[in-house]
Amino acid sequence: MSGFTGITEMQAWQAGRSLAREVYRATQSGPSHRDRAFADQIRRAAVSVMSNTAEGFGRSTSADFLRFLDIARGSAQEVKSLLILGEDLGYFDEMQAGAIRQHLEASLGRMSGLQRYLRSTTEPSRKRVGSAERRTSNVERRTEAP
Secondary structure (H helix, E strand, O other), X not given: OOOOOOHHHOHHHHHHHHHHHHHHHHOOOOHHHHOHHHHHHHHHHHHHHHHHHHHHHOOOOHHHHHHHHHHHHHHHHHHHHHHHHHHHOOOXXXXXXXXXXXXXXXXXXXXXXXXXXXXXXXXXXXXXXXXXXXXXXXXXXXHOOO
């Protein structure tokens, strides 16, 4: 098979999904849950990572896909910033923060690998996602947190 049949097969999207699940898990109860505005903001940012990866995948060109991956990367940085604030405010214990951070770094690593591949394609007007994921798999594994 030359490519993927759907977004759920992409490691970058899977990592974004894991990040969103972890953020939801950490904000379901406790101090972060009581601050609804904070919980809503960090949740929306985490969901944006996977959603923009999916939307980019659905576009017809590598350039469009890259644009949406850039948006997803910005959302991941927003999660990182809110995580730091949440730690400062005592909203997350060390274990929760560590779990979110691990998923966040994995997501950023997978997006970076995919972006590098898409930028290096010889046909920037054509999306080659299937081969992108296969070629970036090894890169992504090297960028994962231990």
